[in-house]
Amino acid sequence: MTQATRHRIVILGGGSGGLELASALASRGGIAVTLVDRVGSHLWKPRLHEFAAGTVNSTLSEISFYMLAKMRGFRFEQGSVETIDRAGRTVRLAAMPGPNGEDFADARNVPYDTCVVALGGLTADFGTKGVAENAIRLDAKVDADAFRERFVSLMIHARETGEPARIVIVGSGATGTELAAHLRLSERAFFDREGEVQDRLLDLTILEAAPEIMPGSDEDLRKGILKRLAALDVAVVTGAKITAVERDVVRSDSGHWPADITVWAAGSIGLPVLSKLADFELDNRGRLKVDACLRTTVDDRIFALGDAASLVLEGTERPLPPTAQVASQEAAYLADALPKAIDGSPIRPFRFKDKxxxxxxxxxxxxxxxxxxxxxxxxxxxxxxxxxxxxxxxxxxxxxxxxxxxxxxxxxxxxxxxxxxxx
Incomplete structure (x- = not known):
């Protein structure tokens, strides 16, 4: 079967779900798989906080899409997604600018027979004043790199002056708590002599708007995390509803905290581009609404998964959370369901198993x-x-x-x- 006669599946986004789906489908006969991503390499987002803190200990944490495409048998297109032409069945990719502003690659169209939107999400500021200008959100490797550069400079200054660097993390989910712990681990690299008791070079504070950390989590898990954060000398403040983030201070309706770096880790929404792709139906967090088979509500040829999808399972009230676990299970489901849908066979609804x-x-x-x-x-x-x-x-x-x-x-x-x- 030639490339022209194979069914074309285009996957938008090379996060954990999108890449796993592309790798699984590429070996299927009769299918031509194209993966699209804005950057040229894959990073497993659950470890982004380790990139930021500088504690990554795996050479496989970042992998080239170009290498993977050749290895697994799919096509990789690097570019930023602009729109989807549902009638013409094409995805429009923006021109790729060079360092001096000129376009290195023209805008182009990628045709599809079936499209899967897996563009991920980003950290929401919920309209809080000053977040965009004065806080770092760990949504991509470029954010982690920017944080690490500032962190290293602050730690060197703290070592030279004896004045601890102050980092405030807004949000007590996995990203916020894990980042705080790994920053404490990185602090050791700046002590003058390993093994000796030395003064702290880093003050760490986690702020949470809810009355308890990790809202919605099991009580035993929260207690275990609080115990370990206390052992790490990480201050945790709950009930802190942030009103503004300034250059050197975080303010709430009940207090304020000086900060050399503010990290905003307070929840996820869909990428803004999702609202511009086509006439999709969105939920209140800007994610594409999908049915029980992960099909978008306006087009049976377009599916969505992971942080880009809003799936409310039967018998529940809220969409599935934007986690790598959900994205991975949805990818495994679509790897089985899409070939059946292409052949015209019925497909079963997605079932999520919380592990x-x-x-x-x-x-x-x-x-x-x-x-x-x-x-x-x-x-x-x-x-x-x-x-x-x-x-x-x-x-x-x-x-x-x-x-x-x-x-x-x-x-x-x-x-x-x-x-x-x-x-």
């Missing part, structure tokens, strides 16, 4: 809730929790690279003499 939540807090350990089969979730910590946390990314790498290459690459990564914290 729990794991939070890595650096040297303070990993805690989480894990569900097995139909049993209730149970609380885990220690080495078992740490192994489970790292297994999540290893499973993703295995899905992306394939069983053979994935196993070899992961083994090489584990024993690599070059791996270790960047700081």
């Amino acid at each position: 729990g939540k794991l939070v890595s807090l650096g040297n303070a350990g990993t805690v989480g809730l894990v569900g097995l089969g139909r049993r209730d979730d149970f609380f885990i910590d220690g080495q078992f929790a740490k192994a489970a946390y790292h297994a999540l990314q290893r499973r993703h790498q295995w899905a992306v690279l394939g069983p053979l290459r994935g196993s070899v690459a992961i083994l090489a990564d584990v024993i690599s003499p070059t791996k270790g914290p960047a700081l």
Whole structure:
């Protein structure tokens, strides 16, 4: 079967769900898969806080889309998505500008027979004054790089002056709590002599608007996280409804906190481009509404998954959360469902199995809730929790690279003499 006669599936977005779907579908006969992403390499977003803190210890944390495309058999198109022409079945990619403003690559159209929107989401500011100008949101590697540069400068200044750097993190979800823990780990790199008791070079504060951290999480998980944050000397303030973020202070309706860096990690919404793609139906957070089979409500040829999709399961009131676990399960579902839909066969609705939540807090350990089969979730910590946390990314790498290459690459990564914290 030639390229021209194969069914064309275009996947917009190379996050955890989009890339896993492209890798799975590329081996299917009769399908030509194209993956589109704005940047040229894949980063597993759940570890973005480690890039920011400089504690990444895996050489597989960032992988080239071009290399993966050749390895797995799909086509990669780098570019920013502008619109989808539903009638003409094409995706419009913007021109790619060079460093001096001239266009290095013209705008172009990518034709499709089936399209999957997996463009992800971003951290919402909820209209809070000063967030865009004065806070860092960890939505992409460029944000993590910008944070790390400022962090290193602040830590050097703190070491020279004896005045601790002040970092305030708004939001007590996994991103905020894990970032705080890994920043405390990175602080060690700036001590003059390893192993000696030294004064703190870093003051860390987490602010949460809700009356408790990680709202909606299990009580045992919250207690475990609070215990470890206290051991790390991370201040946690709940009931702090932020009213403004200024250059050097965060203000709420009940107090204020001086900050050399403010990190905003207070919830996710769909990317603004989702509202401009076509006449899709959106939820109140700007995500594409989809049916039980992940089809958009206005076009059976266009599906959505991950942070870009708003799926309310039968018997529930809220959409599934924007997590890598949800995106990965949706990708696995579509890898099975799309070939059946192309052949005209009926497809079953998506079913989500919540496998729990794991939070890595650096040297303070990993805690989480894990569900097995139909049993209730149970609380885990220690080495078992740490192994489970790292297994999540290893499973993703295995899905992306394939069983053979994935196993070899992961083994090489584990024993690599070059791996270790960047700081």
